[in-house]
């Protein structure tokens with residue numbers, strides 16, 4: 161028999177932040193680890209980004225199972241889109257909290273939840289050639305796990321998202337003892353989270369955040385609104401405790417918060433919080449110093465509760481001079497403009513805005529800084545190292561750290577490039593497989609490259625529509641031409657432009673004959689486009705509807 165080989169096939173999250181997903185292939189079997197989504201990178205009506213799953217679709221009968229490390233969107237968000245395209249749904253193993261969130265998500269997509277197998281943190285699951293042990297890690301969500309995956313070539317250890325916070329108000333700490341023990345037993349390959357490699361030492365802790373929030377809320381005289389990532393149960397738990405201490409009620413604004421509240425309750429968290437909870441409709445009846453509002457939208461997202469509060473258009477609450485908004489979150493790179501616009505709108509309302517910029521302790525990252533990444537490598541002492549979760553910059557720097565710490569074999573790859581893992585000897589890189597980004601439009605359909613390009617064109621330069629009917633035998637216009645323009649400056653709704661286009665179309669029709677080089681439709685399209693380009697300098701999309709009548 162030939163020597164066993166495991167192939168690591170990254171499909172998302174290597175070379176980018178988000179959309180985490182990779183596969184391990186051993187013989188005929190495939191284990192998928194995480195299935196994350198990303199958020200739209202343009203304004204073209206895109207709802208969700210996820211990795212191109214073609215490689216998995218082509219091998220779907222070989223998928224043994226999907227294993228989820230924790231419940232963040234960039235690890236579970238693409239599951240419905242993968243599952244809905246598979247003929248036979250594989251089992252989805254996930255820790256309890258992630259399971260609750262996946263069930264919610266599947267319900268939204270009208271998918272059956274029977275495939276979800278709740279896997280206690282610290283348990284072991286046998287899946288064909290893979291034996292998966294989940295190991296507790298601290299993170300900005302409860303029930304986060306790393307995975308120690310025993311395979312015929314040795315143990316492949318995936319950290320998932322982790323940090324080494326020494327106090328997790330609502331969850332478990334990183335299981336250092338188990339990590340050390342696994343390191344002593346021997347790790348063939350370590351896959352580790354690179355997100356925060358640029359932070360030498362991660363500052364703060366979840367408990368420290370709660371204390372900072374308490375320092376701000378305790379003396380506050382009016383309403384306090386806290387903007388936060390709704391998946392952070394540690395923080396929800398802490399804020400309910402502060403509410404109790406300060407005699408305030410808590411109201412949750414936004415769908416995401418109510419869903420995450422329900423998921424946390426489903427796994428036994430946030431007990432005793434119910435008596436503190438008030439519905440959004442009860443807010444106005446409460447004295448201003450008796451209320452904490454939790455609101456989604458810390459990134460300034462257009463339809464979010466926080467954004468609407470900042471624009472004074474929220475149906476349940478109007479903020480007033482002297483209220484306080486605490487942004488207990490970070491600004492995800494790329495969202496700076498939206499967040500600052502929102503902050504400034506809040507300031508204009510007379511609101512006291514607190515954020516990491518004014519009070520550094522109101523948020524802490526859930527991703528290991530460089531010192532914690534180093535500690536992880538030292539505990540596990542792997543034979544080989546592949547950095548994951550990060551752009552090429554992050555992964556290269558993380559690789560350098562592993563080299564510094566004496567890991568003998570390191571490989572940096574981006575999405576789509578498989579790494580061959582033999583039982584002994586160096587890792588090697590293989591030819592890329594099909595990979596990329598799939599865009600899901602609002603409404604749930606896939607937005608293919610061609611349609612996306614059309615949307616871009618429409619947005620950039622507008623569209624003009626010409627409709628006419630021409631006699632089949634003679635070139636005589638029997639109806640029209642009608643002309644309308646959408647989003648073309650000086651042409652949109654302009655009567656003289658309309659007349660000029662009509663005359664031009666009539667000219668083209670009258671000059672057209674059987675010897676013309678182009679079909680009539682195309683000649684009209686080009687003529688109208690040229691005309692508008694002369695007027696405006698832009699080349700709009702021109703649609704010609706030509707009917708031939710007897």
Ligand SMILES: [Zn+2]
Pocket residue numbers: 230232299301321
């Ligand atoms: Zn995470």
Ligand SMILES: [Zn+2]
Pocket residue numbers: 180232234235321
């Ligand atoms: Zn993540």
